Amino acid sequence: MNHRILELLEQQSGAYVSGELLSKELQISRTAIWKHIKKLESAGYQIEASRRLGYRLIGKPDKLSPQELTLKLQNRGTSLVQSIRSFDSVDSTQNIAQRLAEDGAPEGTLVIAEQQTSGRGRLGRKWVSPSGKGIYMSFILRPSMPLHFAPQLTLLTAVALCRALRTAAEPLDIGIKWPNDLLIGGKKISGILLESTAEEERLRYVIAGIGISVNLTQDDFPPELLDIATSLQIELGKPLDRSDIIAGFFEQFEQLYAVYQKEGFAPIRMLWEALSVTLHKPTRLILASGETVATPIGLNEQGALLAKKSDGTVVPIFSSEQVPAG
Known part of the structure; x- marks a missing residue:
């Protein structure tokens, strides 16, 4: 039914379609028409309503096209992405990617x-995922390495994403917060799981999951998040092409992944430390064993955060x- 309403609105090329005509054409009540209009709006369509004139379509969601994304990946010379599974709405891209990996x-x-209806970040936190405005993606890696090296891949992913977003949203000063959040001016724009x-x-x-707040407006964030979260569009003042960002990320990731497999973690560690916004600042660390105040000074060769305590001792976190702190 939503598809048919959308078709009738599109046929009018921006002109109004009366509720009476829609009701007659589809043989449903005007209340039912209104409910379907609301569903279309929640999917990212912009529909203007007038009690006197009816409804008209004034904007469509910016949908990601697997075909367009594949072409952009090819143009950047990347080959890591072998297949793309695209969905309008899912509970979590992580869940789908995990099922695919198991298969x-x-x-x-x-x-x-x-x-995403149940997008998640670290520690089970919910990720705000309005339709057509962000990047919600997960991809499968099958690295041949011991389990204890997995945290290094998180840091590598953060470096690749930070470099890609700095290029796409220049001149925004985007940095990494330990271990895998990306911030602008202290506000979160992306998370990695x-x-x-x-x-x-x-x-x-x-399974590498990435959520990026690309073209969200302030109205898309719950009020309690406005002081700690933002989007690229809010900070830059204009929308960005999401497929360009995805292609740019995989270009960076593939390059760094190749370096990592050849030279190990040391080059990635140097890049992460250069992009960090939390090093050399007193910080309150919330650990499973309790809280402590220390100053992060870098990463060790395993990818743990090195924190210098007030007595001068350095401990890996x-x-x-x-x-x-404060």
Whole structure:
């Protein structure tokens, strides 16, 4: 029914279609028409309503096209993405990618969605995922390495994404917060979640999930998040092409992944430290064992955060939340 209403609105090329005509054409009540209009709006369509004139279509969602994305990836010379699974709405791209991985999907299988109903970040937190405005994607990696190297892949992904977004949204000053959030002026614009499955201490596969707030407006964020979250469009003052951003990310990721496989973690560590916005600042670290105040000074060779305590001792931190000290 939504498709038929959309078809009738599109036929009028921006002119109004009366509710009476829609009701008669579809043989449903005007109340039912209104409900279907609301569903179209929630899917990203912009529809203007007038009690006197009816409804007219004034904007369509910016939908990601697998064909267009494939072409852009090819133009950038990337080959990691082998297949793209595209969805209008999913509970979580992570869940779909995990099922595909269990069914034997190869490395480079990419899952993208226009909307997530249960998108998640670290520690089970919900990720705001309005339709057609962000990037919600997960892809499968099958690296041949021990399980304890998995955190390094999270840091590599953060570096690749930060470099890609700095290029796409120049001159915004985008930086990395330990371990995998991207910030602009202290506000979060992107999160990364890597989930791995191992067998006999070796990785079977890794699902890399990425959420980016690209073209969200302030109205898309719950009021309680406005002080801590933002989008590229809000900060830049104009919308960005989401497929360009995805292609740019995979260009960066493929280059760094090749370096990592050849030279190890050291080059990635240097890049991460250069892009970090939380190093050398006193920080309250929230650990499973409690809280402590320390100053992050870098990463060690395993990818743990090195934190210098007030007594001068340096300890490795593998998992924590960071809150500014004070």
